[in-house]
Amino acid sequence: MAESRSDSDSPPAQRVPIAVLGFGEAGGLISRDLVAAGADVRGYDPRVAVPDGVLGRADEADAVRDADIVLSVNSALDAEEALRNALPALRPGTIWADLNTGSPGLKRRLAATAAERGAVVVDVALMATVPGNGLRTPMVVSGEETATARYARVLGALGARVEVMAGPAGVAISRKLLRSVFYKGTAAAVVEALAAARAAGCEDWLREMIADELARFSRQTLDRLVDGSHRHARRRAEEMAAATEQLRELGVAPLVADAARRLLADLAGAAEPPGPRDGEQDAAPAAGPGAPAGSAPAGAAGQPA
Secondary structure: OOOOOOOHHHHOHHHHHHEEEEOOOHHHHHHHHHHHHOOOEEEEOOOOOOOOOOEEOOHHHHHHHOOOEEEEOOOOHHHHHHHHHHHHHHOOEEEEOOOOOOOOOOOHHHHHHHHHHOOOEEEEEEOOOOOOOOOOOOOOEEEHHHHHHHHHHHHHHHOEEEEEEOOOOOOOHHHHHHHHHHHHHHHHHHHHHHHHHHOOOOOHHHHHHHHHHHHOHHHHHHHHHHHHHHHOOHHHHHHHHHHHHHHHHHOOHHHHHHHHHHHHHHHHOOOOOOOOOOOOOOOOOOOOOOOOOOOOOOOHOOOOO
């Protein structure tokens, strides 16, 4: 049985040996902040030199052999290989913190693999960009309760911002990826729309309209988006078919527009939605005088059409 150690016997956070695997943008910045906070850091990256203050090691196994906490900060594609390479040297009780943006299924597989050596995987989701934040990038962590509490305590004492979320490995990254569907999906729609507007000669107009709409976004706007998409799916699918055709005419690949058309068509093909509420108008208001000819009008008072 592995020797256990009570919190009262634990060394201060600065002296807890931490291994970092991967010194790319995120791993490099986090490592530098750990060193600046006085942490005892060693690490390995096959392609990137170790940052100043980090003790370089020969490979993954060499990097983790004397570590209490391992930060795997490479990529989702490399996450399993990094763990397999390190596995022979992992000590029972070592916390393997996977900071990669992999799927919940990947995090669960990592947890099962680490358990073969008595190590414990904690699933860490970085909830903001690391540049400009470094170690203070907001983190959400899930996994075995004792391990997540220790991770939060040690990293928190070094300056990290860690929120512990109840549930096994996979829960934290699931929340991030669900949010990514909205954030990255919105960004993709904006990029595509502006590219088409640029080709149509009205980019400045559309840019201002998008900024105004986003500034007025509220919980009520969210409800209207969801409710309206279900209630008026057929008409909106037809509208997005026309938008898709326009983008092709402008020489812009309608990747997001056609995806929206297909989603709305699926909604329209599902069970019939309830009829409109009393007094509800589905017609969009007329375009304002400042809109270019042939442009689609924005929703009235910030309400999406």
